[in-house]
Amino acid sequence: MILLMVVSMGIQWRLRSKFTKYSHIGLQSGLSGKQIAELMLADNNIHDVRVISTSGRLTDHYNPADKTVNLSEEVYDGRSAAAAAVAAHECGHAVQHATAYNMLQFRSAMVPALSAVSRFMPFILIAGIFMVQTTLIPLGIGITLFALTTLFSFITLPVEFDASRRALAWIDKRGIVTTQEHALAKDALWWAAMTYVVAAISSLATLLYYVSIFMGSSRRN
Template sequence: MYWIIFIGIALISWIVQSRFKNKFKKYSEFPLSSGLSGAEVAQKMLHDNGIYDVQILVANEGQLSDHYNPGNKTVNLSPEVYHGRSVAAAAVASHECGHAVQHATAYSWLQFRSAMVPVVSIASRLTSWVLMAGVLLMAFMQNPYVLAIGVGALFLTTLFSFITLPVEFDASNRALAWLDKANVTHSREEHDGAKDALKWAAMTYVVAALSALVTLLYYAYILFGRRD
């Protein structure tokens, strides 16, 4: 039963990722009538929100590597977003700046998420090995303790995935509201395109959270089901 669910989630994840990439490609070919580049959009949004201590950098990790780093206060944009003058570039740049605005205004969900990062970083590196060892110990020695540690670590990473959702949705809402207010997206078509691109970006986080939850429930079932 669980394998069917895993396959279903994997298929949905692939569909959503493909859909998002197709949307990004589509709106990357939709010129922004204001003519602003992603970097210019980012700078304008930061300044409009009274933020002057955040740097805008080009990320070198490749396509769709855009992110905000609260540790060093940098908005890192992929080359196609940094230099792009499209609806997609404006949407992604303003979304990442939405995180910078969250940071500047002490948005509670972002603070909670940031506080979890060090612990989750360690947990995510160890989880696979601990779960594997735990399952083997349960199978051959009926020892549940290592698996329990693995399930606990997996719970933390799953919780982190769900806490990420309000952070991402709020950043997109801030971005769309600002794009309209600042008249960066001049037409309804530009606004709808930016909204569509950000919607599919958010869906990738939703699918990731659901996948993490299914995995957690699977190992929790092994732990508690076999102990019963």
């Protein structure tokens, strides 16, 4: 677990470092993240999604509830390889939504349940560990709920990788980036994807830890 935490911190640092570096490399096309996003949406016949600016750094996301592509200020106004990559990636999610991409639909369907579960799951797990000598029921319930969050983490992976694939294919086909800029955009999105990979692996490792406690206690009892 400690190793995974160190790896996660390292990837986060690497992502921020790459984004900062590529943010200073201007696009030959001169397009901003906002313009790129709007162009990608139009090319995919998506006319009911708004592109808006949001505060913070690396806070970019697509919200299927209100159909908005939310770009951080440096991406929204940025005219760099990093801005192009992120803007197109988030629009990739909008394209997934518009085309009813099955993995995105599956993930979206899980969100309401996970929002409710996340509120009380930690307390159930803590109670389960304290009560493990007398009953395994609370821990078993906690493990089942945690397994749902782990499943969500792994379902997120194909959704993110597919959005990046769509983004890179579009910016290349549309001539948004040069060959060199395409390589930088691809590298930036790869490091972003690795944060999701590590999160999924960390969730699985934590789940197996709780399962090991459950199995060990069940044998003793």
